[in-house]
Amino acid sequence: MNTPRFRIPILAVGFALLAASACETLQKGVGAIDAQSAKVQSVAKVAKQIRSTFADISEEEEYYIGRAVAANILSRYDVYNNEGLNLYLNAVGAAVAAYSDRPETYAGYHVLVLDTDEVNALAAPSGFIFLTRGLLKRCKDEDTLADILAHEIGHVCAKHGLQSIRKSRLTDAFKLLGEQAAQKYGPQELAQLTGVFENVLGDIAEKLIERGYDRKYEYEADELAAEFAARMRYDGGGLLDFLGTMAKDSTGSADKGWFKTHPGPQDRIGRVKGQVKTFMREKVRTDRFRAAFKGLK
Amino acid sequence: MRKPIRPAAVAVFWAACAVLLLAETVVVKIQSTVLRKEPKFYAQTLVNLRSGEKLEKLASQQGWLQVRTAAGAVGWVHESAVDTKSFNLLAMDKSMKTQASASEVALAAKGFNKQVEESYRAKHGNLSFVWVDRMLNIKVPAAELEKFLKAGRLAEFGGAR
Numbered sequence: 456m457n458t459p460r461f462r463i464p465i466l467a468v469g470f471a472l473l474a475a476s477a478c479e480t481l482q483k484g485v486g487a488i489d490a491q492s493a494k495v496q497s498v499a500k501v502a503k504q505i506r507s508t509f510a511d512i513s514e515e516e517e518y519y520i521g522r523a524v525a526a527n528i529l530s531r532y533d534v535y536n537n538e539g540l541n542l543y544l545n546a547v548g549a550a551v552a553a554y555s556d557r558p559e560t561y562a563g564y565h566v567l568v569l570d571t572d573e574v575n576a577l578a579a580p581s582g583f584i585f586l587t588r589g590l591l592k593r594c595k596d597e598d599t600l601a602d603i604l605a606h607e608i609g610h611v612c613a614k615h616g617l618q619s620i621r622k623s624r625l626t627d628a629f630k631l632l633g634e635q636a637a638q639k640y641g642p643q644e645l646a647q648l649t650g651v652f653e654n655v656l657g658d659i660a661e662k663l664i665e666r667g668y669d670r671k672y673e674y675e676a677d678e679l680a681a682e683f684a685a686r687m688r689y690d691g692g693g694l695l696d697f698l699g700t701m702a703k704d705s706t707g708s709a710d711k712g713w714f715k716t717h718p719g720p721q722d723r724i725g726r727v728k729g730q731v732k733t734f735m736r737e738k739v740r741t742d743r744f745r746a747a748f749k750g751l752k
Numbered sequence: 753m754r755k756p757i758r759p760a761a762v763a764v765f766w767a768a769c770a771v772l773l774l775a776e777t778v779v780v781k782i783q784s785t786v787l788r789k790e791p792k793f794y795a796q797t798l799v800n801l802r803s804g805e806k807l808e809k810l811a812s813q814q815g816w817l818q819v820r821t822a823a824g825a826v827g828w829v830h831e832s833a834v835d836t837k838s839f840n841l842l843a844m845d846k847s848m849k850t851q852a853s854a855s856e857v858a859l860a861a862k863g864f865n866k867q868v869e870e871s872y873r874a875k876h877g878n879l880s881f882v883w884v885d886r887m888l889n890i891k892v893p894a895a896e897l898e899k900f901l902k903a904g905r906l907a908e909f910g911g912a913r
Contacts, residue, residue: 514781515803516864523872525887526879534883541890546900549892553793554907559833561782565887583887597904632863640867649871652864656872688910740904 506629509617514581517617518561521581523656524616528569528577528585528664535570535588535752543747544568544604547597548584551605554686556679557612564608574701575712577663578607580616590713591751593700597740599693602684606694609679615672619662624654667716674718677727684731691731698724776809778817778834786894787827791816794898798827807834 506512512520544566552564564582569575574589584607594600610616628651631644640648662668668676677694684691698720701713717723780801788795791813799821801807807819807829817834820826873879892900902909 513863515783518783519864519866519869522881522884523869523879525884526881529883530879542892545890546892546896549897550900550904550906553897557832558793558830559782559785562888563891565890567883567887567890583884628863645867645871648864648868649875652868652872653875655864687906689906734910737905740906743904 506632507625508622509614509620509625511629512617512625514561517614518581520617520652520655520659521579521583523652524579524659524663525583525585527656527660528579528583531664532569532571532585532587535568537568537751540568540747540751541566543743544586544600547601548604548608551601551683551687551689552582552608555605555608555612555683557608560611564611566604573712574704574714575716576603576607578610578616579663580611580614580659582608582611584608584611587712588752591748593697593704594744594748595696596693596736597744598684598690598734598736599697600744601687601689602680602691602694603697605680605683605687605689606676608683609676610668610672612679613672613675615668615676616659616663618672619668620655620658624651624658627651628655664716670718673723674726677723678730681727681730681732685734688734690734690736692733693736695724695728695731776836778807778809778819778829778836780805780807780829780833781835782833785829785833787819787821787825787829789827791818791828791830793830794894794901795828797894799823799825801829801833809836 545564548564548566552558560582562581564584566584566586568591569585569587571587572589573587574593575585575587576590577585579585584604586603586607590603591600594603628648631648631651667673680694681691684694702720702724780803783803785801786797787799787801789798790796801821805821807817807821809817809819810826811818812831815831816828817831818826818828819834873881901907
């Protein structure tokens with residue numbers, strides 16, 4: 456009987472597998488071990504080690520930040536309440552989001568129309584997207600609308616809102632969060648954290664609503680829009696059309712809305728032109744766009 | 753005389769050990785999502801998944817992960833819905849695992865949450881969240897998304913350049 460001869464090599468292979476796995480485990484576990492030993496010294500240190508940048512903000516936290524930013528946007532504008540239009544815009548948004556780099560956020564992507572002639576589009580963290588009636592009136596078809604939504608979804612994917620938060624705020628927040636392990640905050644801790652929350656919202660609102668994101672973020676969102684649109688087979692030329700319309704728009708005021716918060720349209724056209732892919736703008740899309748936009752004031 | 757161990761049985765045993773050791777757990781990090789039959793957003797829903805639910809990763813494919821739920825259902829989730837910064841099933845001993853999950857839970861439970869929002873809202877009585885909640889209720893079901901894509905000749909249903 457020769458079976459026992461196989462036992463040693465088989466066992467050796469087994470141990471080798473275990474050893475390889477243990478090495479991988481060890482490598483993956485180094486961060487955890489570091490964190491654990493730091494925890495012994497101070498829970499706060501653990502929190503600081505685990506979370507130090509905007510990228511460490513959890514999906515749930517981003518959602519609560521996004522909700523409050525959205526509430527602040529909605530305190531400045533009325534809502535254009537048109538159920539059919541909202542459903543259509545959300546269908547286009549859901550379709551683009553599904554083919555984006557970040558299809559799922561904590562509570563998904565949602566689009567709402569703001570009732571103003573001002574031209575603007577705003578994307579709050581976690582996927583709260585606002586388009587003004589003034590902007591929608593400058594869209595001529597679904598492909599253009601999808602390209603604009605892809606730009607806004609690009610801001611959410613790249614977390615440009617969260618990147619607007621000053622580093623010192625995050626340091627404050629993460630330090631505070633690591634200090635106690637209670638499931639619920641005590642009054643003093645809650646008051647402190649609410650203060651940090653207000654400052655975080657202030658940082659985002661200043662960029663998003665008042666001054667606009669850094670130019671590099673707008674260019675990045677244009678690049679992402681071109682990419683997402685191509686995945687969808689939407690005509691990326693819609694973005695160029697919209698920017699061209701805005702370049703010729705004489706109604707815009709440089710200190711208001713979109714004109715104030717975005718780089719010049721000609722500059723953006725020049726940068727993104729080489730990246731957009733053109734597709735046929737199907738009639739069926741333009742038809743359903745017109746049906747949904749019928750009656751838009 | 754002791755019965756000899758069959759080589760095939762030993763190989764199967766070690767293969768099972770290796771699979772178990774290399775198995776990776778991912779955790780649902782968003783409020784809710786679904787396990788899908790295929791790696792597409794409009795694919796048939798198998799089961800609903802909640803935040804914090806642990807899934808065993810079986811394979812990955814262009815941004816999608818094939819996973820198994822604790823109840824044994826196998827399907828697909830998008831990687832943007834799960835946290836992959838988890839440890840191997842046997843990455844640590846029991847005490848370490850307990851400590852790690854305790855700190856994870858402490859951090860996850862804390863942060864900007866509902867309690868902080870309520871405190872913020874109490875301080876800013878003029879802010880309304882009514883439309884924030886209403887916009888969250890505008891949802892596009894998977895079947896509607898598929899219909900929308902098909903009718904519009906988009907993505908894999910798309911037309912020529």
